[in-house]
Amino acid sequence: MEVELLEIRQFFEQRNPFNYLSDELLDELPKDIEIRYLRRGGTFPPLEGYLYVLRSGAVKIYDTEGELCEKLAEGDMYSVTCQLVNLSQCTSGEAVEDTLLYMLHCDRLKELCRESTAFGEHFSAGVKERLKAAISVYQESDDPTVAAMMVSVGSLIRKQPITVQSGMTIRETASLMSNKDVSSVMVMQDDKLVGLVTDRDLRKRCVAIGLTGTELIDQIMTPNPQTIEATAITAQALMMMTRMHFHHLPVTRNGKLEGMITATDLANHQSANSAYLAADVRKAKSVDDLVEVSKRLPNLHLRLANASVTARHIGEAVSCLTDSITGRLLQMAEEQLGAPPVPYVWMAGGSQARHEQSSHSDQDNALLLSDDFDKDKHDEYFAAMAKFVSDGLDRCGFVYCPGDAMATNPEWRQPLQVWKRYFNKWIESPTPMSVMLSSIFFDLRPVTGDFDLFVPLQQNILRKSQENGIFLAHMTANALKHRPPLGFFRQFVLERGGDHDDTLDLKHKGIVPITDIARVLALASGKEAVNTVDRLRACAGTPQLTTEMAENLEDALEFIATLRIQHQANQIKNNRKADNYVPPSELSELEREHLKHAFKVIQTMQESIAKRFGADRLG
Amino acid sequence: MFEKLLGKEYARKKALAKAPAGPLADFLAAGRMDRSADCREIPIMAIDLETTGLDPKKDVILSIGMVEVNNWGVNLGTAWHRIVRVDQAIPGETAVIHHITDDQSAAGEPIEALLPEVLRRMAGKPMLVHYSPIEQNFIDAACRKIYGAPFVTPIIDTLEIAQRVYERRNHLIQPGDLRLFNLRPRYNLPQYKAHNALSDALATAELFLAVADNLYPSGKCPLGEFLSKR
Numbered sequence: 001m002e003v004e005l006l007e008i009r010q011f012f013e014q015r016n017p018f019n020y021l022s023d024e025l026l027d028e029l030p031k032d033i034e035i036r037y038l039r040r041g042g043t044f045p046p047l048e049g050y051l052y053v054l055r056s057g058a059v060k061i062y063d064t065e066g067e068l069c070e071k072l073a074e075g076d077m078y079s080v081t082c083q084l085v086n087l088s089q090c091t092s093g094e095a096v097e098d099t100l101l102y103m104l105h106c107d108r109l110k111e112l113c114r115e116s117t118a119f120g121e122h123f124s125a126g127v128k129e130r131l132k133a134a135i136s137v138y139q140e141s142d143d144p145t146v147a148a149m150m151v152s153v154g155s156l157i158r159k160q161p162i163t164v165q166s167g168m169t170i171r172e173t174a175s176l177m178s179n180k181d182v183s184s185v186m187v188m189q190d191d192k193l194v195g196l197v198t199d200r201d202l203r204k205r206c207v208a209i210g211l212t213g214t215e216l217i218d219q220i221m222t223p224n225p226q227t228i229e230a231t232a233i234t235a236q237a238l239m240m241m242t243r244m245h246f247h248h249l250p251v252t253r254n255g256k257l258e259g260m261i262t263a264t265d266l267a268n269h270q271s272a273n274s275a276y277l278a279a280d281v282r283k284a285k286s287v288d289d290l291v292e293v294s295k296r297l298p299n300l301h302l303r304l305a306n307a308s309v310t311a312r313h314i315g316e317a318v319s320c321l322t323d324s325i326t327g328r329l330l331q332m333a334e335e336q337l338g339a340p341p342v343p344y345v346w347m348a349g350g351s352q353a354r355h356e357q358s359s360h361s362d363q364d365n366a367l368l369l370s371d372d373f374d375k376d377k378h379d380e381y382f383a384a385m386a387k388f389v390s391d392g393l394d395r396c397g398f399v400y401c402p403g404d405a406m407a408t409n410p411e412w413r414q415p416l417q418v419w420k421r422y423f424n425k426w427i428e429s430p431t432p433m434s435v436m437l438s439s440i441f442f443d444l445r446p447v448t449g450d451f452d453l454f455v456p457l458q459q460n461i462l463r464k465s466q467e468n469g470i471f472l473a474h475m476t477a478n479a480l481k482h483r484p485p486l487g488f489f490r491q492f493v494l495e496r497g498g499d500h501d502d503t504l505d506l507k508h509k510g511i512v513p514i515t516d517i518a519r520v521l522a523l524a525s526g527k528e529a530v531n532t533v534d535r536l537r538a539c540a541g542t543p544q545l546t547t548e549m550a551e552n553l554e555d556a557l558e559f560i561a562t563l564r565i566q567h568q569a570n571q572i573k574n575n576r577k578a579d580n581y582v583p584p585s586e587l588s589e590l591e592r593e594h595l596k597h598a599f600k601v602i603q604t605m606q607e608s609i610a611k612r613f614g615a616d617r618l619g
Numbered sequence: 620m621f622e623k624l625l626g627k628e629y630a631r632k633k634a635l636a637k638a639p640a641g642p643l644a645d646f647l648a649a650g651r652m653d654r655s656a657d658c659r660e661i662p663i664m665a666i667d668l669e670t671t672g673l674d675p676k677k678d679v680i681l682s683i684g685m686v687e688v689n690n691w692g693v694n695l696g697t698a699w700h701r702i703v704r705v706d707q708a709i710p711g712e713t714a715v716i717h718h719i720t721d722d723q724s725a726a727g728e729p730i731e732a733l734l735p736e737v738l739r740r741m742a743g744k745p746m747l748v749h750y751s752p753i754e755q756n757f758i759d760a761a762c763r764k765i766y767g768a769p770f771v772t773p774i775i776d777t778l779e780i781a782q783r784v785y786e787r788r789n790h791l792i793q794p795g796d797l798r799l800f801n802l803r804p805r806y807n808l809p810q811y812k813a814h815n816a817l818s819d820a821l822a823t824a825e826l827f828l829a830v831a832d833n834l835y836p837s838g839k840c841p842l843g844e845f846l847s848k849r
Contacts, residue, residue, distance in 0.1 A: 004684060004700045004817035035693035035821075037806075037828035039836060046691075056809040098807035100825060103692070 005030040011055065011102075015075055020118035034103040038095040045081055045092065050103040052078040057099025062092065071096075079123060082106035153237045153251055154230030157259035161250070163188045164217060166195070170206055171213035173197060184248045184260065187221045193257050195221030198248055227252045228261075236313070237261060238278075238320075281324040287332065287392045290325055294396035297321065301359040301565075302572045311561030312533055315356040322352050325396055326365075326389065327448040333388040341378045343370040345449035346389070349405060353445035354515070355531045356561075358568065358578070363390065363398040364405045364440045366412040368453050373415040382413055405440045416453060420460050427464045430474040438475060439512075442519055445530050458528060465523040469614070472524050476613040479516035480606055482508050484599035506567070507580035510560035510595075513602050514553055520609055521545055532557060544612055545605075553605060556598035563591060631771045638768035642735035649743040652773045654843030658831060661842065663688040663775060664740060665747040665824035667816045668754050669717035671710055675760040679705050680730055681719050684816030685740055686824055688747060691832075693824045699740065700817040702727030717815065730761055741772065745842065749799045749823045751776040751849055774847040777802070777826050784830065802826055806833070 008030040012018040021029065035055075036046055044059045045052055059072040072078055080091055104112075113120030162182050164173050166189045177185055177199070187195035197217060205220035206213065226246065228237050230253040237249055247263040277296055284290045300321075301314060330346055350364035351357045367382055386407035394400050407413050414422070426434040426441075442461070446454040465471055485504070518535035521527075527538040533554050540550030567586065568578035584592070628651070635647040666685045672678030680703050687697035702719060704727040709719060737758070748754045751774045759770040778797050785792050795801055799822055800810065806829035811818045831840055 004813065004815045005695065005698055005821075007811055007813050007818065008695065031696040031698065033695045035695065035825060035828075036691065037808075037825060037832050039829070039832045042832070042836070057807050098829065100808055100829075 008033060008102075012053075015053070015077075017119050017121075017123075021112065021116050025112065025116060029104075032104055032108045034105075036101045036103060038099040038101060040095055040098050042095045042099075043092070044094055044099075045078065046101070047103070048081045049106050051082050051106065051109050053102045053104075054078075055100040055102050057095060057097040059099055060093045060096050064091070079109075082109050082123075152230060153228055153232045153234055153249075153261060154253065154258060156234065156261050156265050157230075157251055159259065161186055161257050161259045163257075164197075165189070166216075166218055168217050169213065170202070170211065170215050170217050170220060173217045174202055174213065177202075183262070186225075186250055186257065186260065187217055188257075191257070193225070193227065193250060193252075194218075195223045196225035196248060196250065197221045225250055227257075229253065230258050238317075277321055278324050281321065281328050284328055287329070287395060290328060290392060291395050294325065297359045297397060298572050298578070302569045311558055311565050312356075314565055315351075315354075315358070315561070318359055318361075319352050319355040319357040322357055322361075322393075322398060323348070323447050325398075326393065329389040329392040330385070330448050332392075333385045336388065337381055337384055340385070341381055342372045342374075343450040343453060344368065344382065345446045345451060345453045346407070347444050347454065348447045349440040349444050351443075352447075353443045353530050356515075358565070359397065359572075361398060362401050363393045364401050365390070365393075365407050365447075366405070366441070366444070367407040367414070368419055368446075368449075368457060369413070369415045370450070370453060371415045371417050379410070379413070383408070383410070386413055401440075403437075403440075405437065416457060419457055423457070423461050424464060427461070427468050427471045430471050435474050435478045438478065438519070439516070442475075442523060443530050462523070462526040462528065466526040472520065472613045475516075475520045475523060476609050479513065479520050480610055482513045482516065483606070484509050484513060484602045503581035503583050505580055506560055506564045506582055510598065510602070511557065511564065513606065514557045514560075517553065517602070517605050517609060520613065524613065544609070549601075549605060549608075552601045556601045559594055559598050563587070563595070627771065627773060630769070634769045634771045638766055641766065642738040643762050643766040643768055643770070646738040646742045647768075647771060650772060652745060652842065652846070654841065654846065656842045658835075658840040658842050658845060659691050662744045663747045663827070664744040665693075665820040665827070666737075666741070666754055667748065667819035667823060668757055669719060669816050670753065670757055671705065671707070671713055673753070675756040678757075679703070679707065680757050680761065681705060681709065681713075681717060681724060682727075682816045683733065683737060684818070684820040685737070686817065686820050687744070688824045688827060691828065693821065693828070695821075698817055698821070700815070701733050701736075703733060704729050731765055734758075734761055734765060745773040745775050745846065747775045747777070747823060747827055749776065749819075749826065750778045751847055755849065773842075774849055775827065775845045776847045776849070777823055777830060779847055780827075780830050780834075780845060784834070799823060799826065803829075806830070 009026055012029055013021075013026050018026070018029070034050070038044060038046060038057070038059075044061070054072050054074050054076050056074055058074075059078070060068060061070050061072065061078070062068055109123070113123055162176070162180050162184075163186045164176060166187050173185060177183070177197075184196060184198040186193055187197060195218065197220065201220050201222065205211075206215075211220070225248075226240065227250045228240060230251050241247065241249060241263055248260060249262075250260050251258045277293060277300060280293045281290065284293060297318065301318060326346060326348070334340065345368045347353075347366045347368055348364065349366060351361050352364065367386060369378075369382065373379075373382075390400065390406050390408045400406065405412060423441075426437070442465075444454075444458070444461075515532050518532040518539075521539040521542075521544055522529055522535040524544060525539055525542055527535060529535045529538045536545070536550045536554050536557075539545045540547045563582065564580060567580075567582045570586075571578045587595070631647055631650050635644060638644040638647055664685055664687055666683070668680050668684075669682040670678050670680055682700065682702045685697075685699045687694055689697075702723055705724050709721055709724060746754065755770070755772075755774065762768060762770040777799070781797055781802050782792065785796070799819065803810065803822060803826055806826065808822075808825050808829060811822055831845070834840075834844075
C-alpha cells in the first residue's frame with residue numbers, strides 16, 4: 001500500500017467486518033479498491049460483481065415490487081451482488097444523494113473470506129441470519145390487516161401505566177381504579193411488577209366471597225403476571241392473549257414497565273384480521289356462521305405469508321383460531337345437548353396441538369373424560385358431542401382424520417384411567433401401530449373443558465416415557481423413517497409418480513423429521529412442551545441436544561416451513577389446493593443452498609439420536 | 620504564440636522531432652488524442668505534484684502522486700507515489716502545506732530517476748489535474764532540463780471545467796470557490812484529511828468523476844469537451 005492511502009485503510013479498518021482483517025490484509029486492501037461516483041438519481045449498483053461500501057452519500061434499495069427495502073448511508077455495505085445466490089429481493093435502487101462508492105471485486109472478497117475466517121463469517125452467516133434478512137424485511141404492507149398485525153405493541157399504549165403499591169388495601173385500589181376509570185391496575189413492589197388486578201378480580205375474588213375491602217390487594221391479585229416486550233408485534237400479543245385466555249397484558253421495555261394493553265385495545269386497533277376472526281368465531285350463532293368465518297382462514301394464511309410473518313407465528317395464528325372454532329363448537333354442542341354429565345376435556349393432537357397447523361390441516365382430536373364416566377349412561381352424550389364438533393370442524397375445512405384419530409372414534413373417547421392404560425401399554429410394549437399413533441397422541445394438548453383432567457395424564461406419560469429405553473428406541477426408529485434427501489441438488493431425491501412427479505416433499509423430507517426428533521428428545525427428558533420449537537428450546541443444553549444444535553434445528557425448521565408457507569401461499573393465490581410438494585424449479589439457487597444446509601443439520605441430528613437411543617439395535 | 624494558434628497537435632509533433640530517443644520521445648509518440656473518444660472508455664491519469672514553490676524556474680518538484688481513472692472509476696491498484704530527492708533546502712513555509720521534511724526528501728530518488736516512470740505511466744492518457752499550470756510547467760521544466768525538449772500533453776483540468784459550469788450557471792465566483800477542497804463538498808465528496816500528492820491526485824480524480832457524471836449523466840462523454848485549451 002502507498003502509505004498515502006492510509007486514510008482509505010483507516011476508513012475500512014474501523015468498519016465491521018473489515019475490522020476482522022489482519023494488519024497485513026488491511027495494508028493490502030486499498031489497492032484492490034475501486035472508486036466510483038454516483039450522482040443523485042444514478043442507478044445502484046452501477047456494476048454487478050462487486051461489494052459496495054458507501055464512502056459518502058446515500059442510496060435507497062427497493063425490492064422487485066418497488067417497495068423500499070433499506071437505505072444505505074455512509075459506511076454501509078451492500079454485498080448482494082457478491083452472494084453466491086441471491087437471497088434478497090432487494091436488488092437495486094438509486095442514489096438519493098451524490099454518492100461516492102468504494103468497490104471490492106467479488107473474487108477478491110472471496111479470497112479475503114478464505115484468508116480471514118472471522119471476516120468470512122460475516123458473509124456466510126447462519127441459515128437464521130440469512131433467512132431473517134430475507135423474511136424479516138418489514139414490508140410496509142398495503143394490506144391494512146397485515147399492516148395492523150405488524151405494528152409494535154408499544155405503539156398501542158395510550159396512557160401511563162396505572163399502578164398501586166403492594167400492601168395497599170383492596171378498597172384503596174378499587175377507588176383508584178374508579179377515579180382513573182381503568183379496568184385494571186398493576187401492583188408494584190417499588191418499581192418491580194409483582195401483580196395484576198382487574199375489575200373481574202374485584203368481583204370474583206373479593207365481593208363474591210365476602211371480603212370487606214380492608215384486606216391487602218396482594219390477596220386477590222394475579223401474582224407475577226405474564227408480560228410482553230414493547231417491541232413485539234401485535235400479532236404476538238394476540239397469540240399470547242388467545243393462548244393464555246388473558247384480556248390484559250402488561251408491556252415492558254428492556255424489563256421496565258411501560259404500560260398495559262387490553263384485548264379491547266387490540267380489537268380497536270385491528271380490523272378484519274385474525275383478532276376479528278377470533279371475535280367473529282366467538283360471536284358465531286351457528287355452525288353455518290363458523291363455516292363462513294373459516295372461509296377467511298386461507299386468506300389470513302396468505303396475508304400473513306405475504307407479510308413475511310414467520311412460519312411459527314402463522315402456525316400459531318391458525319392453531320389459535322382452530323382452538324377458538326373448536327371451543328365455540330363445543331359450546332354449541334353443550335347448548336344443544338345440555339350440560340355434560342361428567343367433566344371432560346377436549347384434546348387436540350398432531351399439528352393443532354403443536355401450534356403448527358396450516359389452514360388445510362386435517363383434524364386430530366380426542367376426548368378425555370372424568371373417571372366418573374359410565375359408558376352406558378354417558379357415552380351417548382359424548383358421542384353426540386364428538387360428532388357435532390367433528391362434523392363442524394370438517395365443514396370448516398379441517399377435514400376428517402384419515403386414520404380416524406378423532407373423538408368420534410369410541411376408542412379415543414375414554415376416561416382418564418383408560419387413557420393412562422393406553423399410554424402405559426404404548427410405552428411399555430410399543431408396537432408399530434402404537435408408534436404410528438405417536439405423532440398424534442404424544443403431541444397432545446387440552447383445548448377446552450376441565451384442564452385439571454389433563455395434568456395427571458400428561459405427568460403419567462412423561463414419567464413413563466422418560467424411564468423406558470425400548471420405547472425411546474422405537475420412537476427414534478420412527479423418527480428416522482423420514483430422511484432428508486442428501487447430496488443436493490441434481491442427485492437429490494424427488495417424489496416419483498402420480499401427481500407429485502419430480503417434486504420435493506417439504507413436509508416429509510424436512511418438517512416431519514425435525515418434529516419427530518423434537519418429540520423423542522422431549523419425551524426422553526420429560527419436557528411438557530408440545531410445540532416443536534418449544535421442545536427444542538426446552539431440551540437445549542442437555543446431553544442429548546447442544547444449544548448450538550437446538551438453534552440449528554430451529555433455523556432449519558423455520559426455513560423449510562417458510563418455504564412451504566410461501567409455496568402454499570402461491571397456490572392459494574392461484575386458486576389451487578395447497579400442498580407440500582415443491583418443484584425444484586420453484587426454488588432459487590440460494591434456497592436450494594439453504595435447504596442443503598438444513599438437510600445436513602437434520603441428518604446430523606438423526607445420526608446423533610440413533611446413537612444415543614440405540615434405534616440402530618432394533619433392527 | 621504560433622503554437623497556440625496551431626494547436627496542441629502541432630506542438631506535440633514539434634516536440635517529438637526535438638526529443639532524443641527515450642522516455643520523453645516515447646511519451647510524445649503516444650500522445651495523439653482522439654477528441655471524439657468517450658471519456659468513459661479511455662484511461663486518464665490524475666496527477667498531483669508537491670513543489671517547493673510556484674516558480675518552475677527556481678522551485679523544484681518534491682513529490683509526485685498519480686492514480687488512473689478508467690471506465691468511470693478510480694482503480695486504487697494504480698495508485699503511485701514518490702518523493703523526490705532535492706538538493707536544496709525545503710522552505711519552511713511550503714513544508715507546512717506538504718509536510719515533506721528534508722530527511723524524507725533525502726530518502727527519495729532524484730527527479731532524473733523518476734521522470735521516465737512518470738512519463739511511462741502517463742503515455743497515451745490525458746493528464747488530469749486541478750489547476751494545470753503547476754503540473755504542466757514543472758514537468759515541462761524537468762523535461763527540458765533532462766531531455767532538452769518540451770512536455771506536451773492533452774490536459775483535463777477540473778478547475779477549468781468547474782469554472783465553466785459556474786459561468787454557465789451565471790454563478791458569481793468567489794475567491795477560493797474553485798479550490799479543490801472547496802469544490803468537493805458541492806458534489807458531496809468526503810474531505811480527505813491528508814494533504815499529499817497522491818491523496819490530492821485521488822481527490823482530483825473523484826472530483827472529475829463527479830463533475831463529468833453531472834454534465835453527462837448518460838450517453839457519450841466526448842473527451843474533446845473536457846480538454847483544456849492550454
